[in-house]
Amino acid sequence: MKSSLxxxxxxxxxxxxxxxxxxxxxxxGEQAGYEPAVSVSQGYxxxxxxxxxxxxxxxxxxxxxxxADYDPAPFPEVTTFVLETYIxxxxxxxxxxxxxxxxxxxxxPFTLTTTSPTITTTTARPSTTTRPxxxxxxxxxxxxxxxxxxxxxxxxxxxxxxxxxxxEIEGDAFDIVARTVQGEIGSRFHxxxxxAQAVAVYTFIRYQNxxxxxxxxxxxxxxxxxxxxxxxxxxxxxxxxxxxxxNSVFSASSAGFTSSARNVWxxxxxxxxxxxxDFDIEHNDPNIDRTVTYxxxxxxxxxxxxxxxxxxGNPANWFRIINHVDTVxxxxxxxxxxxxxxxxxREIAITGRVFRERIMGFGIDGRLxxxxxxxxxxxxxxxxFTFTFRGYGHGVGMSQNGANxxxxxxxxxxxxxxxxxxxxxEVR
Numbered sequence: 191m192k193s194s195l196x197x198x199x200x201x202x203x204x205x206x207x208x209x210x211x212x213x214x215x216x217x218x219g220e221q222a223g224y225e226p227a228v229s230v231s232q233g234y235x236x237x238x239x240x241x242x243x244x245x246x247x248x249x250x251x252x253x254x255x256x257x258a259d260y261d262p263a264p265f266p267e268v269t270t271f272v273l274e275t276y277i278x279x280x281x282x283x284x285x286x287x288x289x290x291x292x293x294x295x296x297x298x299p300f301t302l303t304t305t306s307p308t309i310t311t312t313t314a315r316p317s318t319t320t321r322p323x324x325x326x327x328x329x330x331x332x333x334x335x336x337x338x339x340x341x342x343x344x345x346x347x348x349x350x351x352x353x354x355x356x357x358e359i360e361g362d363a364f365d366i367v368a369r370t371v372q373g374e375i376g377s378r379f380h381x382x383x384x385x386a387q388a389v390a391v392y393t394f395i396r397y398q399n400x401x402x403x404x405x406x407x408x409x410x411x412x413x414x415x416x417x418x419x420x421x422x423x424x425x426x427x428x429x430x431x432x433x434x435x436x437n438s439v440f441s442a443s444s445a446g447f448t449s450s451a452r453n454v455w456x457x458x459x460x461x462x463x464x465x466x467x468d469f470d471i472e473h474n475d476p477n478i479d480r481t482v483t484y485x486x487x488x489x490x491x492x493x494x495x496x497x498x499x500x501x502x503g504n505p506a507n508w509f510r511i512i513n514h515v516d517t518v519x520x521x522x523x524x525x526x527x528x529x530x531x532x533x534x535x536r537e538i539a540i541t542g543r544v545f546r547e548r549i550m551g552f553g554i555d556g557r558l559x560x561x562x563x564x565x566x567x568x569x570x571x572x573x574x575f576t577f578t579f580r581g582y583g584h585g586v587g588m589s590q591n592g593a594n595x596x597x598x599x600x601x602x603x604x605x606x607x608x609x610x611x612x613x614x615x616e617v618r
Contacts, residue, residue: 394439
């Protein structure tokens, strides 16, 4: 009996000891913050019950995850965009240092290839990625600043050189340009025609000076406030062809067509081609169908003095037009039956331009021989010739009266006017 009681007491003691020791271990674990192991997917923390995005990683060949691994739809590798505007790279001429170029907007497509980025997977939640639309083409709109806010160069303190009635002068560029505009067209033209003339004058003088030439121009003593204000609006802008300042020649009026540089000066210039200008006639350019009369004796003397050709017989047979160039300008012609004459041991072909400039000297006693676009009639009773002209001047490049017509009747601005007369140019 005593033996049994001892066994029971020993068992109870063992149980009590075990219970005591287990309680101590649990208490220590709770105080140390131990927690049971759990299954964690990437260690994301969420604030809602939605399943966090998962990244599938293919460890084959140690490939890193990319955007295509994000379900449901992969990004396209190639996306085509259409740019509504872009600024092409152009060559700025050396004469326009510190240039700022603004080119008119042009639509141009291009292809953008996307390269898959590398993603390093950690236990932290990656940033949320927003996918673009699944379409492969989208317009991208850019804002082009107003063209009038840019200048090719800063003409401050610039000087230009010109000849006025044979005397060379050098002066402030703005002042020279404004006074030349005043001398060329006065103050009565449409504002856009005045601005076109200002840009053409400035470009012309810059071109000539850069090539060592001091041009003769009708520079007025002063310019009106209107001319100065309009010139100031565009001062600094120049006319370019393929990045180079052009020889922006101009004349008073064309003749329904402008002249080409090739048929006036013998050199083909890509931006100085003959173009149709029907509006000269439609809107009554003041130099259309102007007439002048010279006596047969005046013409006989001029021809003899300039060419050595002696005109005899019936004056009605003195001249004959062989052909026309640039549609309406007299090309080859005969004087006294001859097509050439000698001058300083050089043979000169007789053309409408040579007849106007060399033989007739642009006119006699203030009666102007206005253009190489002409017809003539001989009147026997008065023994005189009447010439009828279309246009005034050489006719190459911009027509001043034509520019005024385009601004007044067609609503063109100064840039459009210049781009009409000079082929393939930029005004900036």
